[in-house]
Structure formats: structure tokens, C-alpha cells
Amino acid sequence: MDALKLVAGEAPVADARGLSLSPAGAEAALRAAGWLVLRADCAGMEGRDALFSAFAAALGRDYFASNWDAFADALVSLAYDEPSAAGYVLVMESYASLPAGPAVMFEESVKDAAASLMSGHGKALRALLF
Amino acid sequence: MTAKNKKVSLLAALLLLPFFLSSAFAAPSAVEQLALQPAASAALDSFAAPEPVLIPLLPETKAVHPGTSILPVIEDRGRVDAILELVALISRGGPFPFKEDHKTFKNKEGLLPAQPLGFYKEYTLLVPKNSSRQLVIGGVLYNLPPSYGVRGCERLVVGGNEIVYYSPTHYADFIRLTILP
Numbered sequence: 001m002d003a004l005k006l007v008a009g010e011a012p013v014a015d016a017r018g019l020s021l022s023p024a025g026a027e028a029a030l031r032a033a034g035w036l037v038l039r040a041d042c043a044g045m046e047g048r049d050a051l052f053s054a055f056a057a058a059l060g061r062d063y064f065a066s067n068w069d070a071f072a073d074a075l076v077s078l079a080y081d082e083p084s085a086a087g088y089v090l091v092m093e094s095y096a097s098l099p100a101g102p103a104v105m106f107e108e109s110v111k112d113a114a115a116s117l118m119s120g121h122g123k124a125l126r127a128l129l130f
Numbered sequence: 131m132t133a134k135n136k137k138v139s140l141l142a143a144l145l146l147l148p149f150f151l152s153s154a155f156a157a158p159s160a161v162e163q164l165a166l167q168p169a170a171s172a173a174l175d176s177f178a179a180p181e182p183v184l185i186p187l188l189p190e191t192k193a194v195h196p197g198t199s200i201l202p203v204i205e206d207r208g209r210v211d212a213i214l215e216l217v218a219l220i221s222r223g224g225p226f227p228f229k230e231d232h233k234t235f236k237n238k239e240g241l242l243p244a245q246p247l248g249f250y251k252e253y254t255l256l257v258p259k260n261s262s263r264q265l266v267i268g269g270v271l272y273n274l275p276p277s278y279g280v281r282g283c284e285r286l287v288v289g290g291n292e293i294v295y296y297s298p299t300h301y302a303d304f305i306r307l308t309i310l311p
Contacts, residue, residue, distance in 0.1 A: 061278055062276070063275050063276050063278075065275055065283065067239045067300075067301050067302055068238040069236065069237070069238050069239055069300075070283075070300040070302070072238070073301070074278075074279075076230055077230075077279050077280065080228075080279060080280035080281060081279040081280055105238070112236065116233070120230065
């Protein structure tokens with residue numbers, strides 16, 4: 001499965017499990033195509049704060065406000081902070097490890113941010129679940 | 131009796147007026163209708179509310195108004211000026227510097243009172259570079275996060291086109307502001 005085909009789909013959140021695609025392979029292919037890739041390993045995550053910390057690290061920051069409003073806002077703000085990227089993709093490893101509550105909010109936040117990024121900036125945001 | 135109750139009872143009286151009249155003059159024939167017209171209009175005259183009474187029934191227009199000072203006291207002149215400037219811009223309806231401004235704030239965390247989607251709008255508050263990361267508002271100290279990115283971490287959220295909230299901490303805290311003229 002081609003990672004580029006996967007992110008070209010309409011759905012902001014795409015399940016990449018069961019396809020012959022690895023997180024590292026997806027990251028390499030998407031980076032080569034000019035996408036900004038933020039990778040988070042959900043193994044052992046007990047709650048949302050671990051997820052926010054992982055994204056802070058992926059963005060090279062030492063802080064990330066611990067709330068979903070800030071998370072969605074930070075994703076939309078990538079249009080200003082990383083304007084040269086072809087698109088933005090969150091590569092989620094061991095996604096099944098993320099507890100159900102944060103997983104629901106994560107997906108909702110990605111969908112909201114994806115809609116804002118597309119309507120405001122014509123840029124795609126995708127989350128690939130591994 | 132509160133003003134609101136007065137409005138409701140006036141509205142009820144006006145709404146009930148047609149029913150009152152129709153039951154008083156139930157199903158008259160065409161001839162009877164003609165004959166009854168003077169009486170009916172006399173009845174209407176006695177029921178008619180004076181016109182100015184209708185004015186309070188119109189919906190009140192909500193608006194954000196520009197001002198010159200803020201309560202609670204924000205102990206940072208640069209931020210106060212930035213907030214007042216943004217409030218003035220909101221009162222003029224823009225144009226706003228970011229596409230994310232004047233867009234719906236979804237209140238995902240529910241820190242603000244629950245309201246229908248679209249009630250809250252948000253605006254990017256840009257503050258002077260090197261603004262202090264410690265801020266005292268109404269005597270309370272807030273430790274602000276690092277200001278990452280072009281839009282920083284400070285926002286104004288306006289509820290129902292009139293209630294102004296300031297979030298200095300990327301939606302972690304909301305302080306309701308009163309903008310004084």
C-alpha cells in the first residue's frame with residue numbers, strides 16, 4: 001500500500017493497520033513528497049497528557065498546553081509555522097494502546113483541524129493509524 | 131414583576147388577542163360579519179396596546195463595544211493595549227489578520243458554559259515580543275506557556291457577540307473581561 005494514496009483519501013483519519021505499510025516506510029515516503037510528518041508512539045500511553053507530550057517532542061517543543069482545544073489549534077497553526085509543507089500527517093504507532101476516551105477526542109480534533117486547514121489554507125491534514 | 135416577565139405577559143396578551151376576538155364573535159355569517167365590523171373595531175380599539183409598548187419586544191442587539199480599560203485589572207500595559215486594540219477590531223467586524231479569527235471556538239474541554247455550536251468565536255491575541263510569561267490578572271498570578279509559533283498562545287473568545295473572555299494560556303484558563311468605556 002502506498003502511503004501517498006492513503007493520505008490522498010477523503011478521510012482525515014485513515015486506518016493503516018493490516019496494510020503492507022510500516023510507520024517508518026510511510027514516514028519516508030511522505031517526507032520525500034514534502035509532507036511534514038509528526039510521529040507518535042502510543043505504546044504505554046495512559047492518557048492524553050502522554051499524547052500531548054509526544055506531539056510537543058515531535059514539534060521540537062518542550063511544552064504543549066494539555067487540552068484538546070489547544071491540540072486542534074496547534075494543528076491548524078501548522079499552516080503558519082510550517083508553511084512550506086505539502087501537507088501534514090500524524091503517524092500514530094501502536095494506536096490501539098491509546099485509551100478509548102483520548103482516542104475519540106484525538107480523532108475528533110484531527111477532523112476539526114483538517115477541515116479548518118483545508119478551508120483556510122488548502123492544506124491536507126491526515127492521521128495514519130498503525 | 132421583572133422586565134422579562136412583563137415582556138412575556140405582554141406577548142401572551144397579544145398572542146391571545148385573536149383567539150379572544152374569534153371566540154367573542156364565533157363564526158359569524160358574511161352578513162353578520164359586516165354588521166359586526168363596527169363593534170369589532172371598537173373592541174380592537176379598546177384592546178389595542180399603545181405602539182411604544184411593542185418596542186421592548188424586539189430582540190436586543192448584542193455587540194462588543196470598544197473601551198479604554200479592563201476589569202479585572204491586568205498588570206501588563208502591553209497586553210491591556212493589545213486586548214483593547216483587538217476588542218476595537220472585533221467591534222468593527224475586522225478585517226482580522228488570521229483566517230482562524232472570528233471562527234467558532236468549539237469549547238471541547240467545556241471550560242466555558244455549554245452553549246450551542248457557533249456561540250463562541252475566537253480571535254488571536256498577538257502581544258508585544260518578549261512579553262512577560264508571568265501575568266497577574268485580578269490579583270491572581272498566571273504562569274504562561276512559551277509562546278510558540280506565529281499565532282502564539284493567547285486568545286480572546288467572545289460568547290454570544292457580547293461576553294469577552296481572555297485565555298492567556300492556550301485555552302487552559304479563561305478570564306471573563308469587562309471592557310470599560
